[in-house]
Amino acid sequence: MGMVSEFKEFISRGNVVDLAVGVVIGAAFGKIVSSLVDGIVMPLVGLLLGGVKFGDLAVTLRAAELDAAGKEIAPALLLKYGAFLQTTIDFLLIAFVIFLVLKAYNRVRAPAPAAATPEDILLLREIRDSLKK
Structure with a gap:
């Protein structure tokens, strides 16, 4: 079996296609x-916390260095924890x-x-079983 036919077989499996669709969605x-x-x-x-924008929250580790003319030589060194908080949220x-969607999906998909x-089926099964003996 050639590599092309193996790849064709691999890619045509349902799992690969389902995974690709899942990643895109x-x-x-x-x-x-x-x-x-x-x-x-x-x-x-941010409004509840007094107008704070989370992305801007930071701690200055080192202030910006300025020359005599007031031009910035080295930028400030900031610890930007606000961006981390926003990404975590x-x-x-x-x-x-996703948990809620999967929970609803599982509820809909649960077998009845x-x-x-x-009673008549049960009685017929009993008759069948007794005739087999």
Whole structure:
């Protein structure tokens, strides 16, 4: 079997195609949730915290160095923890939304409980089993 035919067999399996579709949809879904976080959730959280924008939160480790004319020689060294907080909140919200979607999907996909077997079928099975003996 040649490499081309092996590759064709591999790529035509359902799992590979399903995975590719899942990755593409997941990337688009991640963009939607990131937009939700950046455009709606974080501004509301910032408003509740007194107008703070999370992306701008930072600790100055070293101030910018200026020359005699006031021109910047070396930029300030900042520890930008706000961007980290915002990314962490993005991740948690995306994970929570995916959890909710999967929970709803599993509820819809759960197999229906088996219906009770009617009495006449049970009686016919008993007759069949007794005739086999």
